Amino acid sequence: MIRKFSTLILIYLVCFGGTAAAEMQLRFTAVDGMRHNTQALELLQRAYSVLGISFSVVYLTPHRSIQEVENGAADGELLRIKQIGDHFTEIIRVNVPVISLPIYAYASDEEMTSLTLGEMKDVRVGYVAGAKFAEEMTADLPNVTTVETPEVLFNMLQRQRLDIAIAAENPGDRLLKTAAHGPVYKGDNHLRLIDFYHYLNRRHAALVPRLERALAEIIYGGANAEVYLER
Numbered sequence: 001m002i003r004k005f006s007t008l009i010l011i012y013l014v015c016f017g018g019t020a021a022a023e024m025q026l027r028f029t030a031v032d033g034m035r036h037n038t039q040a041l042e043l044l045q046r047a048y049s050v051l052g053i054s055f056s057v058v059y060l061t062p063h064r065s066i067q068e069v070e071n072g073a074a075d076g077e078l079l080r081i082k083q084i085g086d087h088f089t090e091i092i093r094v095n096v097p098v099i100s101l102p103i104y105a106y107a108s109d110e111e112m113t114s115l116t117l118g119e120m121k122d123v124r125v126g127y128v129a130g131a132k133f134a135e136e137m138t139a140d141l142p143n144v145t146t147v148e149t150p151e152v153l154f155n156m157l158q159r160q161r162l163d164i165a166i167a168a169e170n171p172g173d174r175l176l177k178t179a180a181h182g183p184v185y186k187g188d189n190h191l192r193l194i195d196f197y198h199y200l201n202r203r204h205a206a207l208v209p210r211l212e213r214a215l216a217e218i219i220y221g222g223a224n225a226e227v228y229l230e231r
Contacts, residue, residue, distance in 0.1 A: 026055040026204075029065040030078035033128065033150045033171040040079055040099045044198060047214040051207065061148055062130020066091070069201050076200040081133050084199070092205055094198040096215040102190035103133060106165045106172055108157050113187040115164070117141075123163040126153055133194050134166045150175055158182035166191070 026048075034040070041057070048055055057078060060068065068074040070088045077091070085093045105120075107113045112123065120141055127134035129146035138144045145162060147153045150171045156162045158181040165172075169190070176184045198215075200207060 024053045026053060026075040028055050028057050028076045028078050029068045029074045030057050030059050031062045031065050031080075031128075031130070032059040033062075033168065034079055035059050035171075037079070037099070037170050040196070043098055043215070043218060044078065046218050047211055050214040051210055053207075062128055066130065066199075069199060072201055072203070074201070075204060076198065078198065079196040080199055081194055082197055083136065084132050087132070090202050091199045092202050092208060094200065094208055094211050094215065096197070096212050096219065097195040098198055098215065098219075100193055100195050101168045101170065103137070103166065103168055103192045103194055104172055104190050105187040106154070106157060106167060106176060107163060107185050107187075108160060108182060109163065110183075110185040112164055113185045117191060120164060124161075125164045125166060126156060126162040127166045128153055131167075133168075133192070137166060137192065154179065154184060155181065157184060168194070 044055075055075070058074070059065075065077055066080065066084065066088065069077045070090045072090065079098060082093065085091060105113055105115065115123070117137055120138075122143075124143050124145065125138055125141055126145040126147060127138065128150055129148060145156070147156065150167060153162070153165050153167065154172075154175040157165045158179055160182070167175075172186065176186055198211070200211075
């Protein structure tokens with residue numbers, strides 16, 4: 001009886017073990033402002049499909065999004081800047097940039113859109129808390145406000161409670177187009193171009209080399225991928 005039972009277990013593992021592994025699903029977080037970044041989502045879906053892995057995404061505030069990955073409640077975060085890895089111990093970067101996003105100044109006064117970062121010392125600047133790129137860009141400015149969501153940021157801008165909002169083009173352009181409480185203007189030139197990377201909780205460290213290769217081959221293709229990976 002015991003031998004028969006063991007045989008049944010062996011048959012089950014042979015028949016279904018591979019299927020179970022192929023159906024691995026991960027849970028990622030993402031900053032709510034990235035909700036409309038379909039380019040990054042599609043790239044990561046293609047890369048993970050090469051590994052036989054699917055994933056779901058839950059959209060949160062910037063602070064909560066990264067904390068969920070740090071404490072292990074989520075498997076990874078869709079997109080973050082390179083420097084975020086310096087602030088947390090339990091996350092690991094997939095070291096191939098997924099996308100590069102231009103960062104702009106949005107203003108309620110069109111004349112202010114031409115200001116450089118160095119010229120913003122006398123104006124009220126805001127950004128979404130947890131956006132490390134904006135935190136670093138505004139480190140030397142004296143009058144900076146942080147808010148919880150991009151929607152609150154642009155609402156304050158329209159109501160003249162801020163002079164300038166610093167935000168990535170996505171979601172900045174989307175909120176500019178839907179502004180209902182006053183005009184919003186976008187700078188002609190971006191303030192900075194920021195590379196965004198995919199991050200995983202350290203328990204998935206074994207996936208990183210395979211995922212880097214898959215992403216490099218999708219983004220750079222063939223021999224160019226090899227050159228990138230060997231840098």
